[in-house]
Amino acid sequence: MDRPDSQNDDTACIRTQVEQSGEREHSVPMFMTSSFTFNDAEQARALFAQEEEGNIYSRFTNPNVEEFVEKMCALEGVEEGLATASGMAAVFTTFAAHLEQGDEVLASRYLFGSTHKLLTQVFPKWGISHTYGDIHDLSEWEDLVTPETKFVYVETPSNPTVDLIDLEWMGTFCDRHDLIYIVDNCFASPVLQKPAQYGADIIIHSATKYIDGQGRGVGGVVVGNEEYLEPIQSFARHSGPALSPFNAWMFSKSLETLDVRMEKHSRSALDVAQHLQEREDVKFVRYPFLESHPQYELAQKQMSGGGGILSFAVEGGIERGARFLDALEMCSLTANLGDSRTIATHPASTTHSKLTEDERRAVGILPGLVRVSVGLEAPEDIKADLDQALDRSAQ
Incomplete structure (x- = not known):
């Protein structure tokens, strides 16, 4: 290596x-192979005995x-x-x-x-x-x-x-x-x-x-x-x-591109978070590098950027949350995060649905909570899609 x-x-x-x-x-x-050959029987023995470094079988190495x-x-x-x-x-x-x-x-x-x-x-x-x-x-x-x-x-x-x-x-x-x-x-x-x-x-x-x-x-x-x-x-x-x-x-x-990707994820997520907290129909926004985050100082201490994940709660509970997701036009609805494409998720009905309502509330997962994995699209387009979905879901 x-x-x-x-x-x-x-x-x-x-x-x-x-x-x-x-x-x-x-x-x-x-190296699309299930196994690797040995020079001789002695090398095979030494590799299996871990006396010599090398590849044996792709389940191991x-x-x-x-x-x-x-x-x-x-x-x-x-x-x-x-x-x-x-x-x-x-x-x-x-x-x-x-x-x-x-x-x-x-x-x-x-x-x-x-x-x-x-x-x-x-x-x-x-x-x-x-x-x-x-x-x-x-x-x-x-x-x-x-x-x-x-x-x-x-x-x-x-x-x-x-x-x-x-x-x-x-x-x-x-x-x-x-x-x-x-x-x-x-x-x-x-x-x-x-x-x-x-x-x-x-x-x-x-x-x-x-x-x-x-x-x-x-x-x-x-x-x-x-x-x-x-x-x-x-x-x-x-x-x-x-x-x-x-x-x-x-x-x-x-x-090889993780550093530049995380830089843009973090920059765009902060932009989106700041935008969302200006809306009256958003109860709160949580993002580590947002000054309103209760652990903002801790985030500044142990993180070099806020990352690409934010969450926010909408007025109107689980019904409003569902309408919001259905109204999105660009953002994806999928069971993943950290993608180049922005993803919106409703944790209470998906990723954390196996928890009881009391267990969810104990860790801050409210019925109207939405998680957004901010992607690499232009932040203006992300904000525009979130805005129009919030507006339409309020009707």
Whole structure:
């Protein structure tokens, strides 16, 4: 693997790549093969015994997957990584590799719906429990730690309300209690936020979102310190949540433009958020770099940009929210985010529909809440579409 001497993120994204073959290609080819040949029986033995580095089988290792992981490690400033078939595969594999019967997870209450389901329905069957902490009252977390607590799991910014966790405070907390510190960094991307700088041991991404950035493929990635990644890599080797070489190649190429994409996503999202908060029929707007955000100062401290996600609540509840979505003309209605195209979602009836109404309200998901993933279109066109949909839905 060729690695750049420069520590600059932009350079690492572009110049970290698989060594050139005899064809002298400039762009890395796809290694669409299920397995790799051995020079002789001794090399096969050494590779399986992990005495020699090299490719065996694409469920274990593949040059395209390795390149993608190397780039993500460089971006997050960590040592090791693993790519998976989806973001949720990354979450599940991380949990399953580190948890044993009797362990407990201490997590932020502000979680993606499927992660919530893992904690409340899947892992309890295996004798693994969880406790939720309030990210707006960190003082209560001290009383939530028990002898069974194994790790802390948080998302920041959260989905879909873009609430923040104080990464530095949580890193100190986890160190004091000897807990593994896991951060879902999907919304910010490693360009805007680096949890390892605040003590995070493991960082998770859904590569489906900003890493890809164009709504083309599904994938996930886990990166972190070697001692915490080794159990995850071992578990994945035998359980098989492998990322395909094609998707890895695609994500790796996408990383070359991640910095410039996140810059425009952030700039446009702030513009749209400022515009929406001027409307009388919008109850509130939440965006990390909006001065009205209750954690604006924290966002300025630990993020270099606000990202591309904002949420807002409309007057008129769930019925008005549905009319608003139906009135959109340009923005997409789809189950994704982080795309080059702007996407609007109604969390209460889609991404977080499996939560009860009380559970949704506890994390700020009101019936009329709309999440917008601001794309790369001209912000004037995005604002115009949101305006006309708000106007028509009010009638």
